[in-house]
Amino acid sequence: MVCFEADIDLDATFGCGQCFRWLRLAHGGWSGVAHGRELTVRRDGPLLLLEGAGEDERGLWQEYFDLGRDYGAVRALLAGDTVFAKAAAFAPGMRLLRQESWEALCSFILSQNNNIPRIRGIIERLCENFGERLAGGGYAFPTAHRLACISEKELAPLRCGFRAGYIADAARKVDSGEVDLSLAARMPLDEARALLQKIHGVGPKVAECTLLFGCGRVECFPVDVWIRRAMACYFPQGLPGRFEPVGGIAQQLLFHYVRCCPDAAHEEALAPFRRTGKARSAGLQKPTAAKAGSAPA
DNA sequence: AGCCAGGACAAGT
């Protein structure tokens, strides 16, 4: 058991869409696998409790949960803007997780033209089929080497569709050293982007997600359909320059906010795209052209 | 039932 004093909201942190392998437990805790270790996490007052972690792993988890960063300062900066102030207030304890780079790369390759529940399922099958079995019944995320050693056809049980070839190419290039992810964490950003995009199936958005969530590059700002909509609605001129150094945090707060928080300021523009809620059917209602004679089931 | 999903690619203008 490892214990930190930390201001972190687990529901927001694990549930905001940045990670795919954490599961919420009935009592409010979360369980998952990271760095090849099974972990159950829960809050107790001001404390963050990591069950299943050894004291010798303290530094590892401190980094994973980004506990060294002064989120108070980040939030103070963002509070100067009306929109980000609301987004930050919606998820007061959300933190970026510093995930493993290879896992982040695979996860966001699989995320393209896909929805979050199905992404989770594909990653679960990926780990069950090719990850190391752990003592508690879970599975580690498979290594690039393991995936480089199998044929693309063997990825069929994942049912990840056209993305199988992308995973295969990523595994090959990472395993061979052609794409060095530890290097991508240190290189100049534009070089790191170009390096990742050498992988077939990695474009600007997946590269940006890999750098942000997997390489600790907090200035990265992935633009997906939701962020595109949100930016068009709130920041048609682009992200204000003073937020760029923490663009990744701003991005994740905004992503979570516009997807999950109904707000009059963006409701009309964004509600039609939300999966949950009746706003969708109301917003996309077709002009009910009931043709005479046709018998609707 | 049918639309669309935390995009990228290839082939068109």
Place this chain on the structure above:
DNA sequence: ACTTGTCATGGC
């Protein structure tokens, strides 16, 4: 440089 169709699968 920008636009468009296509990709495989399944949540909702």
